[in-house]
Amino acid sequence: MPHKLNILVESTRKEILSQASEILSTLPKLAFSLSNGPQLKQTASNGGKSPDIILLDEGTEGGDIVARLHQLKEEFAQASIFVISPDISPKNIVRLMKAGASEFISNPVKADNLIDAIEEFRIRRVNAGKVAEGKICTFISSKGGLGSSVVAVNSAAAVARQQNQSVALCDMCLETGDLSVMLDTMPELTIVDLCRNFHRLDVSLFRGAITRHKSALDFLAAPHNPSDIRDIKVEHVQQILVLARKLYDYTFLDCPAMHLNDTTLASLNLSNHIFVITDLSVPAIRNASRLCTHLEKLGIANSRIEVVINRYIKRSTLSIEEVEKSLKRTIYWAFPNDFAEIVSSINRGLPLVQKNSSAMFSRNIFDFVKKMQKPDIYRDYRGIKGVFGKAI
Numbered sequence: 295m296p297h298k299l300n301i302l303v304e305s306t307r308k309e310i311l312s313q314a315s316e317i318l319s320t321l322p323k324l325a326f327s328l329s330n331g332p333q334l335k336q337t338a339s340n341g342g343k344s345p346d347i348i349l350l351d352e353g354t355e356g357g358d359i360v361a362r363l364h365q366l367k368e369e370f371a372q373a374s375i376f377v378i379s380p381d382i383s384p385k386n387i388v389r390l391m392k393a394g395a396s397e398f399i400s401n402p403v404k405a406d407n408l409i410d411a412i413e414e415f416r417i418r419r420v421n422a423g424k425v426a427e428g429k430i431c432t433f434i435s436s437k438g439g440l441g442s443s444v445v446a447v448n449s450a451a452a453v454a455r456q457q458n459q460s461v462a463l464c465d466m467c468l469e470t471g472d473l474s475v476m477l478d479t480m481p482e483l484t485i486v487d488l489c490r491n492f493h494r495l496d497v498s499l500f501r502g503a504i505t506r507h508k509s510a511l512d513f514l515a516a517p518h519n520p521s522d523i524r525d526i527k528v529e530h531v532q533q534i535l536v537l538a539r540k541l542y543d544y545t546f547l548d549c550p551a552m553h554l555n556d557t558t559l560a561s562l563n564l565s566n567h568i569f570v571i572t573d574l575s576v577p578a579i580r581n582a583s584r585l586c587t588h589l590e591k592l593g594i595a596n597s598r599i600e601v602v603i604n605r606y607i608k609r610s611t612l613s614i615e616e617v618e619k620s621l622k623r624t625i626y627w628a629f630p631n632d633f634a635e636i637v638s639s640i641n642r643g644l645p646l647v648q649k650n651s652s653a654m655f656s657r658n659i660f661d662f663v664k665k666m667q668k669p670d671i672y673r674d675y676r677g678i679k680g681v682f683g684k685a686i
């Protein structure tokens with residue numbers, strides 16, 4: 295997973311230090327420290343941790359940038375050095391690269407340039423096998439309207455509330471996606487813009503198409519116009535998700551109910567966890583059973599598929615045990631029925647876990663994501679407690 299990066303910024307110029315700290319503080323999974331000019335043992339100022347990236351200002355007073363690059367390379371052999379310089383001539387760039395700089399950032403520093411360079415660095419670390427990729431978790435209802443969008447949005451927002459977890463949420467309901475309504479945001483760009491510019495898909499293009507939501511997750515919206523899905527091909531979806539899992543600890547997908555078209559299948563194939571959502575009604579359970587069987591026939595490992603019940607009500611006519619018998623599977627989780635709170639959160643355009651973190655559904659979602667992240671913690675617990683508070 296994209297581990298936390300340590301960044302050291304070295305400059306004698308106050309404006310560079312404050313500009314860099316303003317930009318860096320917007321990024322998740324990153325710690326930085328500022329150094330007012332060359333000092334030995336920079337690590338001490340960074341909590342004792344060696345920097346992964348050093349942001350070195352060429353304009354540092356009285357400094358010989360080439361000599362300083364050599365010093366830093368010697369002291370922090372593992373670090374990549376990004377040099378900030380106002381001189382964007384090829385001659386200067388070549389000189390800095392030869393001296394050991396791995397990135398060149400023009401001054402004045404543009405936030406997008408610096409962030410893209412940092413995110414590219416994260417991807418290089420994943421590609422080099424130094425850091426593991428993130429996980430893709432997908433929700434698909436066994437019938438329309440069972441709650442995959444509600445559960446996907448709230449699970450993503452619940453993980454995004456945790457410290458040091460980076461989260462993306464992609465609306466893979468390409469024709470009917472309504473996550474932008476649930477998040478009360480109407481992004482200008484959507485997944486279709488990534489697909490139409492697929493030949494140049496990189497961090498910068500990806501970042502341009504996502505929207506940072508106030509619940510701290512990065513959102514990729516479904517096309518505004520359903521006819522746009524013509525331009526979305528399987529290979530586009532694959533590459534977008536491969537990139538997302540290099541950038542985020544968790545990428546959550548909301549897939550259309552029972553629409554196993556090629557792009558949905560591409561999403562499911564890349565998913566680490568597929569949560570098939572049902573409720574306690576016979577048609578939904580029958581569809582869940584058919585969907586699980588179909589996914590297995592398509593070669594998706596059974597270990598990646600889990601059935602979850604939404605809108606669970608105790609003393610329903612069907613019990614969980616009866617559902618398990620009929621599906622020949624254990625139920626992984628049950629999300630409670632919390633209609634009034636959920637509808638009010640949808641109408642406000644805020645995930646319920648953010649709007650009211652102590653609501654019954656929110657508390658249940660916090661436990662659900664814990665189980666998903668650390669299966670050993672809640673091996674036997676599936677979101678329901680009996681009258682004496684014992685897991686059932």
Ligand SMILES: Nc1ncnc2c1ncn2[C@@H]1O[C@H](COP(=O)(O)OP(=O)(O)OP(=O)(O)O)[C@@H](O)[C@H]1O
Nearest residue numbers: 435438439440441442443444551605630631632633
């Ligand atoms: N746990 C719950 N308790 C009560 N009501 C719920 C719950 N989850 C979802 N709902 C209700 O069900 C409705 C449908 O939920 P949602 O839009 O998430 O379903 P969906 O499976 O994504 O549907 P679609 O097939 O249209 O995409 C919501 O508007 C909400 O009113």
Ligand SMILES: [Mg+2]
Nearest residue numbers: 442443467472
């Ligand atoms: Mg939906």
